[in-house]
Amino acid sequence: MPTASPHSVSAVPTLRGVRPARHGRRSGIALVEYALAMPLLLLMLAGVLDYALALRTATSVSTAARAGAAYGSSDPSHTTDTLGIQSAAVNSSPDVQSMTVTSSRSCQCSGGSTVSCSGSCTGGKMLIYVQVTVTATSWDIFSYSGLGFTGSTSAQASMRAQ
Numbered sequence: 001m002p003t004a005s006p007h008s009v010s011a012v013p014t015l016r017g018v019r020p021a022r023h024g025r026r027s028g029i030a031l032v033e034y035a036l037a038m039p040l041l042l043l044m045l046a047g048v049l050d051y052a053l054a055l056r057t058a059t060s061v062s063t064a065a066r067a068g069a070a071y072g073s074s075d076p077s078h079t080t081d082t083l084g085i086q087s088a089a090v091n092s093s094p095d096v097q098s099m100t101v102t103s104s105r106s107c108q109c110s111g112g113s114t115v116s117c118s119g120s121c122t123g124g125k126m127l128i129y130v131q132v133t134v135t136a137t138s139w140d141i142f143s144y145s146g147l148g149f150t151g152s153t154s155a156q157a158s159m160r161a162q
Contacts, residue, residue, distance in 0.1 A: 050140045057138035058153045060093035065134040065157040067092035068101055072130035073159035079105040079130045089134055099136045106131065128161040 068089035072078050078085070086101040093099065107117040110124035117128065135154040 046142045050142060053140065054138045054151075054153070057096060057136055058155070060096045061099070061134045061136045061153050062155040062157075064089040064093040064096070064099060064101070065132050065155040068103060068132035068134065069130055069157035069159040072103060072105075072132060073161045076128050076161045079128055079161050085130070085132060089132060096136045099134060101132065101134050103130060103132045105129070129158055130161060131156065131158040 068085045071088035072081070072085045082103050085103045089101045090099055105117060106129045107115050107119075108127045108129065109115050109121035110127060115121055115126065117126075120126065133154060133156045135152060138151050138153050140151060
């Protein structure tokens with residue numbers, strides 16, 4: 001049996017000229033990658049936030065239009081109460097600051113023909129409708145010149161008076 005001499009070379013192979021990676025160099029590369037990726041991630045986050053704000057405003061405006069129309073249609077005398085309709089719409093969405101509420105009243109005969117609300121229908125009942133339009137401005141964090149979003153959101157609701 002051969003015996004190993006005390007001067008023999010280690011059995012673990014080594015590569016010449018290859019140095020082990022240093023921790024400082026790897027963290028420098030990670031810092032450069034972070035610096036390159038962060039502006040893109042922040043831009044994407046700003047877009048998501050802008051979209052969420054616009055969606056929130058659109059939902060609130062739609063809710064306000066339905067609330068105004070519900071108030072106006074609750075009684076035939078409420079169809080001409082523009083202040084009550086505006087108050088119902090604005091109170092349903094108090095977090096939207098720049099809300100404009102308009103309402104109109106229209107009348108139809110039971111057959112579907114349009115008639116003046118001060119007139120009458122022959123052979124049928126007059127149906128009274130109230131239509132509420134709500135418009136508001138959605139504020140954005142960043143302005144995107146390439147997109148067609150103007151910041152104005154509107155909703156319309158129409159209901160028949162009871």
